[in-house]
Amino acid sequence: MYSEKVMDHFSNPRNVGELEKPSGTGMVGNPACGDIMKLTIQVEEGVVKDVKFKTFGCGAAIATSSMVTELVKGKNLDEAEKISNSTVAEALDGLPPVKMHCSNLAADALHAAIEDYKKKLAEEAAAK
Amino acid sequence: MYSEKVMDHFSNPRNVGELEKPSGTGMVGNPACGDIMKLTIQVEEGVVKDVKFKTFGCGAAIATSSMVTELVKGKNLDEAEKISNSTVAEALDGLPPVKMHCSNLAADALHAAIEDYKKKLAEEAAAK
């Protein structure tokens, strides 16, 4: 059912955990769907220096979470925002059709985290 | 499908043929049903002395024809008239359910032959 890459990321997920003081946090999904992803990012000088994930979900959900952390690390925010769910699925050599929707939201989590970071930046700027 | 007795009478049918000068002739069945039986009887002093059959039909039709000739030979007319289709079927150790109707009309042929004989007798008597 799953590609070897998916199984690799599922069995050896990269960057599991939660950053202690993240620049931004993204949480997407819902329990009805069976997938919840939480992504924390550390942004320094416009570059994603560190990233960690926690995921409740199926094999696809965990593998896409892991993959998105690999893809984004070291990228600047512009590049990071261009990472889409299909970028992630492709990097994993594809996902089963039934998994293309619900369980493929790691990029959404990333974008939510970036948004959160930007919002915080704006708030900080406004507070100054 | 058929009992051994049926197969015996089918493979070695008794009394096949047509009497040259029968006392009575019975012909029953129709081509739509796939069975036609012709029974000729020789009656002497109220007893069926000889009997022969010709049958167009399936295994059951041929076996019942053969069996009825065996059953009736030597019987007086009263006894002969008591032979029914179920007597014949029983004597053959039964017939498949689907064959109980159409192909089981040897006794009918016998009764038709006896009727024919009686009619002729009556006509002869009337002619005298």
Place this chain on the structure above:
Amino acid sequence: MNRIYFDHNATTPVLDEVFEAMVPFLKEQWGNPSSIHWAGRGTRKAVEDARERVCSLLNCAPLELIFTSSGTEGDNHAIKGLAYAQKNKGNHIITTKVEHPAVLSTCKHLQKEGFEVTYLDVDKDGLIDLEELKKAITPKTILISVMYANNETGVLFPIKEIGQIAKEKSVAFHTDAVQAAGKIKIDVADLNVDLMTISGHKLYGPKGIGALFIKRGTRLVPIIHGGHQERNRRGGTENVAGIVAMGKAAEIAMRDMEKETEHLSVLKARLEKGMAERVPHIKVNGHPERRLPNTSNISFEFVEGESLLLNLDMKGIAASSGSACTSGSLEPSHVLVSMGLSHELSHGSVRFSLGKSNTVEEIDYLLEIMPPIVERMRSMSPLYAGAK
């Protein structure tokens, strides 16, 4: 006693290769194809590989084929499924008088539900008149169902021409190809067919497995609702071993088709020529050329078919009278009666349907024993006397 099987249209033996192909799926690989663990993964792949093989036989795409449990189920699924799906468009179905009971009973059932069915006549050769078909089509016509090859006579219908007519009138077209598949080349891409039924046990696979071709875009109401199997078109855990067997059987049929056609044609010609030379008062039923290479339906005047079959059986020869499926019945063959044969001639028919393993020697043995059998049965027939 030597056993000779001339009843391949009733069912075929399972080829050794086919049996060998299914064994692993009964012994080690018995997992449910829907399971995501080790036990299921191999069987899912096996099902999809088999699907591709069957698709090759018909020249269709894997998405266009579902597995069924029999030809009968396939016919029901195609006809009811299309009728229910298009009942808002119309309620008229056209078929022929000589279809298999799987089609006829289904159509009769639909009549009870308010559908109207036209049963086209056939001529003495067993073929329909295409002009009549055209005339029968009304704005309410939603489906034409005409068999590819008749099971009793082997008569081949002009499927491509019918498909063309159906296409012009935008009417869906189903063909029951149960007797054609594996015996002659079929190419659905070339045929304008929307639905095609086939069955495993008529092409040297096991009983209990069949397939239905559903052209892309053709919507059917399923007859077996359930899980997501077969892309929601037929529920139920897949008959994996049967499916694998059907795939193998299809592959072999493709591989051997040319050789087999040649082999069967030679045997059939020998049978028909020899029988005509040796037995008077016989009639080969069905169009002289437009027939399957393996099927010879012969009426023996003045005698009844079953009694001939019993005699043949006692000599080890298996043949049939009418279709195997109606052999429990006393009705004369509806196919032969529709072709205008008298009741006697219809009742007096024997179908010899040949197959892979039959030999010239077997045909010659039949030709040797048949004349005395027919002669003996005729001597017992009240119909014969007059004819002599």
Place this chain on the structure above:
Amino acid sequence: MNRIYFDHNATTPVLDEVFEAMVPFLKEQWGNPSSIHWAGRGTRKAVEDARERVCSLLNCAPLELIFTSSGTEGDNHAIKGLAYAQKNKGNHIITTKVEHPAVLSTCKHLQKEGFEVTYLDVDKDGLIDLEELKKAITPKTILISVMYANNETGVLFPIKEIGQIAKEKSVAFHTDAVQAAGKIKIDVADLNVDLMTISGHKLYGPKGIGALFIKRGTRLVPIIHGGHQERNRRGGTENVAGIVAMGKAAEIAMRDMEKETEHLSVLKARLEKGMAERVPHIKVNGHPERRLPNTSNISFEFVEGESLLLNLDMKGIAASSGSACTSGSLEPSHVLVSMGLSHELSHGSVRFSLGKSNTVEEIDYLLEIMPPIVERMRSMSPLYAGAK
């Protein structure tokens, strides 16, 4: 790697004895049971012998049982067949929210055709309220369909009591006994059941064969119309090898039932007790006592079922999450949700369904590897942090 199979509710291996019984009907005895010649006679007898064996398992008469191609077909045949046969009497059907998709999809389809369906709720143990059932019955109710044993949780429904209610109200009663047959004693004579579905591949027979008990006098509209097979109740050439296999499987199930029940109960108790001791935050789903001897459905809080299954699979253990038939879906189990479990708990469930060949060692291996797997997955879960 050692392979351990804990997914017997999805499908079972074909027993060697069962395989051996079917081989002759794929190799030498491949005749059509409808044929009157030598090739058909033996297979007709084999079919009828098998029917008697399956009837013994259910305690019904041979006339009351037809063979189908699957449990799903049986459910469709029973429910649609009864609904169509009695549609003049009423259009209301009562079932439960936790039926197998074979029943649920069929009922949903009937709703599209104008039938009304009541789906009874279940309580946290997975059982229906009999008072609610009684209240749901109206003069228009023609059918009650309640499963014998739930496939996901193993919960056993009070079939005898439901049958009594149905009888009092003169409503037909169908039970999907696919998961019960072969695992617990079934006696239709004692149950007031009119229709009962069973399936071969859940009792160590092959896939693609099932049976439907139809109580004498119960009229159904067939879903597969065709020849005269199965006394006109289901057309199509019989799946002889499958039927023989199912007969053998039924015979073995009868023979070994007591021993198996004991064996499975011991294993299940060990599994549930051991798991509770070793893994915190788990919940065994379904009524504590009224369950099949072989089924353990366990929710592991904070983690998702499929990821547990993948981990188990990597260690050679086959289990399932939800029913195998819906494992291609992302919906949480409708059964667990109906029992009031949260979406998280429903998604986090694993079904261990044990079988004949499972051993204490296998259970112990599972108990050994499960805690670290769950711990690892929980450490990755955003839901877990809060709970600690």
